[in-house]
């Protein structure tokens with residue numbers, strides 16, 4: 206049986222800062238998303254990362270830097286220590302994905318591998334790697350038709366996690382998170398308002414923040430996907446994905462302190 210994660214589990218796992226916390230202990234997430242071809246993907250991934258409550262976001266990608274700090278002044282452009290990296294969203298054809306992914310791997314921290322970085326997975330992925338394909342990307346990775354993935358997303362996620370020895374969050378209407386040991390859980394589901402260009406980039410950013418906070422990849426995937434779904438349930442309507450991400454904190458607070466809502 207495949208269990209659905211509960212709101213209570215998400216609240217219990219949420220990384221709440223303590224009195225002694227500082228930005229580096231809360232977790233620094235490096236975002237290598239976006240490019241001159243897809244600059245918006247950088248902003249979307251950053252909006253998702255910030256909405257999940259990181260200690261710091263470093264921008265490591267190739268989108269125009271003025272665009273990034275003009276929109277998000279808390280983002281640090283200087284390279285340095287990170288505890289997790291999000292790689293691949295919006296790289297497009299202008300980023301040389303092989304060297305770029307190797308650079309991310311050389312940091313030896315947990316990774317979210319999304320979108321264009323999923324085209325060239327190395328044989329040995331680090332522990333706590335989270336792959337975030339949609340059905341089209343997973344079909345390409347497994348060399349099967351997309352319909353096969355959509356017919357049984359849970360089986361497809363389990364197959365992929367075993368094959369790539371990494372945790373797999375398969376995006377879509379039903380969102381299984383499968384681990385290499387064969388276990389699988391479903392994220393909470395939400396309305397299909399989230400099915401819009403850029404929601405995946407937001408989700409990757411949120412996953413990165415939770416990995417940087419030290420959560421195992423499976424929990425990070427379940428928490429971030431559920432947070433996005435819960436936000437779309439609480440704030441239904443055609444909000445763009447970065448606006449949805451800006452409401453994440455209210456939803457997190459609702460999980461942590463339900464009686465104060």
Ligand SMILES: NC(=O)C1=CN([C@@H]2O[C@H](COP(=O)(O)OP(=O)(O)OC[C@H]3O[C@@H](n4cnc5c(N)ncnc54)[C@H](O)[C@@H]3O)[C@@H](O)[C@H]2O)[C@@H](O)CC1
Nearest residue numbers: 243244245246294295296297320321339340341342402403
């Ligand atoms: N504002 C931006 O800058 C955005 C940039 N994006 C970037 O755009 C590039 C292309 O991404 P795409 O995903 O469109 O293209 P891909 O070429 O990776 O995938 C397209 C194929 O997958 C199928 N597919 C797409 N989404 C699916 C889903 N959720 N379920 C099932 N099948 C699906 C499509 O039917 C198509 O066959 C990536 O680099 C991506 O990160 C997108 O994330 C959208 C927003």
Ligand SMILES: Nc1ncnc2c1ncn2[C@@H]1O[C@H](COP(=O)(O)OP(=O)(O)O)[C@@H](O)[C@H]1O
Nearest residue numbers: 339376377378397399400402403404405406408
């Ligand atoms: N039917 C649906 N119901 C709810 N959420 C959905 C549905 N379809 C897709 N999503 C969400 O939309 C996002 C789509 O991601 P993706 O296809 O990678 O988009 P993009 O690359 O354009 O950002 C994911 O976050 C997924 O959770």
